[in-house]
Amino acid sequence: MLATKIIKKTSSSIESSSSDFNFPPIIQSSFSSSMKRSPSVRSFKFFNRHSVLVSVLAILFLFTLQIDLIRGSFEDVNNNKVKMTKRSLELTQTINMQRQEYLQKQCDSLGYNQQDFNDLTDEQMEHMIVDKDLKFLYCYVPKVACTNWKRVLMLLKGLWQNGTDPLQIPGSLAHSEGMFKKFNSLNETEKQQVLSEYTRFIFVRHPFERLLSAYRNKLEGDAPSSRYFQRRVGRQIVRGIRVNPTNHSLEYGDDVSFGEFVQYLLTPSLSLKNQSSYNEHWEPISKLCNPCIMKYNVIGKYETLFDDSALALYLTGAENVTFPSGHKPSNTRAYLRKYFDPLPISAIRHLYEVYSDDFKLFDYGLDDVLGFEFG
Template identity: 50%
Template sequence: MCMLVFLTRKMCCVPNTVIREAARMNFFCGFCIQVACTNWKRVLMVLMQKTNVTKVLDITASLAHSQNMFMKLINYTTPEVEHMLKTYTKFTFVRHPLERLLSAYRNKLQQNYESSRYFKQRYGRLIVRLYRPNASPEALEKGDDVSFQEFASYVSDTQLRPNEHWQPAAELCRPCAVNYDVIGKYESLKQDADFVLSHVSRDVRFPELPKPSMTNASLKSTLDALPELLLERLQQIYEADFRLFDYQPAL
């Protein structure tokens, strides 16, 4: 399958990883951004005793994403990494590729989160300039009103160095380089996450999602509004994700 979707088996590029070494179980977590990544980091902080906070959701997102919070593959030598891949329990979580793309758009370009400011300045203004003829001076200056079609057009045209929030999951977690013991899914997140955690801790469990994903509820209508050729291009970009993780392009 890896050859069919032209994925490398090289281990050099699995950037979003967390390594935990403990008596009960050593594990290797490959993060896929926009798949409950913040909550996973909160859970791992509690599990690894990196905080005195006992309620997972009380940990701020900014603290969970602190630069040096967790050990990563780059902190280890090649022989150490090879040993981990052979002996550690390895897991990752994935999501429908186009739902994940829509989630990235909403989280980084549509909402008014503190973390969204950078994305609107870095990507929003560029997208408006490239994909909106006769854009207003305000839109060019702020980049805060990008449509999903404009964002999707940008993603479809700039795949050489995609941002990790919309980079294909197969490139982020490298399932052809890492023989994961568990590949959980966002659609069954709580159940799959607690299955993993039950092998690590008797006390820590994954937090309940406060409400059903609004992204999933509106995905079909959002995709139906895209030009057919653009949708086909997105499906090609995320082909490896569809095939490796058993998702259907058509909704």
Template identity: 45%
Template sequence: MQRRRTVLERGCREGGHGGSALTFDLTQLLLSNPRMLSNLIVDDRHKVLYCYVPKVACTNWKRMMLMLTGRTNYTDPLSIPSDSVHRKNVFLKLSDLEPHDIHMRLHTYTKFLFVRHPIERVLSAFRNKFEKNYTSSAYFKKRFGVKIMKNYRIGVDPSQVPVSGHGVKFSEFIAYLIDTKTDQFNEHWALMSSMCHPCSVRYNYIGKYETLAEDSEHILRQVGAPPTLHFPPVVPSKTASFVEPYFDTLSQQQQQALINLYEDDFRIFDYHFRTFI
């Protein structure tokens, strides 16, 4: 954990594409746009802040936060319906509070987040939202898939694109990401650093998807969770084995552009990308 914080702090000092430092004043952040802190869930009982990142075990961690905050009567986290933890107003968010209350919690509460290899996370979002046939996938296919295929499917009349939005190719999705401003990304593929602001918020613990089980257990014990409360058994993800085949479907220009998009996440969370190109 100490090494992860050290790497993060160095990455923040080194800055982004232009070389300017990524760190900015926390007070200014609060005054300019408190909604930037809407991914931080508040647990006043244990004095904890958890910044959730979609596609990084956030469903199970939201289940844990429901149990920690006492907002559920379930005793088994896996019994909590997965869709229920993603509904609006289920949690108290840091952005719901007044500036002085936000400031106090940011400076006194234990703060943690979980991160994942940026390319693996993007692929996980793509497979989940565009290739699968989950109930939630239908929204993403219609909301984003139709537009993506109309704009990026070569040699096809836009009128022939299925209204369901089904059939988006990974290369088309990446072309869409490359042409879209990162501050307009949906949270499932937004930069982890842009949702949790780790260069302004000093996190006590940076958990990683690659070491999810041990990191989760460590954090639960550190924040004073009941000794009977444990993170659900971790099912190994198959996504990592698909990264290279999917990445290889991209042109070299797309590969480099995709890596550049997530450069800040690569650097501050100590992930590496040069093996892909």
């Protein structure tokens, strides 16, 4: 399998890089000459200064090497899409394997290791796109580049005939009902095959960053999709949370504050469908995609979106398609403190409890929001 091949390539690359590494000649010669000087006070001072210079040069060289490894990509001037070099894919796979190992330990720690696919809910299976030809499963998570991923999958499946740029595909078309085959359409044998033979991937994001992105896009924005959520959810929040709302707010629901949105989430009678789940845009990822059952072999993160997307496409054998470089990750993280600082610590603590599995399973913390972690 491709996954096995890249794992082997990764381990051999790491071994060879540690044994064959050589400093550039200028650093080697400088280091050697400095070691030959007599141990006088004067030469010692010179050696000391020279060693500092050599150390700085070595650090700069290693830093450059690390950047090259981490961002080992190049620009294809013909289609303006970012592709990755072989060694960058290997490094990304190494990081991905660490994420899988960490996730499995957390699943065991939380007691979720006794479940199987029969424990998946209909809502979870509805979020899992499958393809028998390429043998992949993708669990899409709203607010984690899922629109662009669906666009890419449309190109892979030949469902878009008007060019090869995924960004030209209307988002509404990518999200249209019936566009993709879902996990719940498979029989028991096929489901077992997915768990044993398919590349299964998911993309995750800091829980509070994802939550804030959903609020800003769906309740604070002025796009048509925002109007829909403001009328459907915003008005419900105004009616259920706000004291003495204006007629305008009751009619349009377009001025809901982030604090009111958080209060809404922490009021189950208002925010939970059938007292069990949130809207998919702010439902915890662990509940949408159940990673402890599906054991995803690519766990992509929004923070490393392009590298992880390239790995997922490589492992599915779709190397001729690249994730759109025109996608620009949002600057939501820069706004976290602005929106969360006014909230009471008690509200943040309760919100953390709602998303605690996401924090634990995907190795996220609260330091970005609070400047400290809860004990």
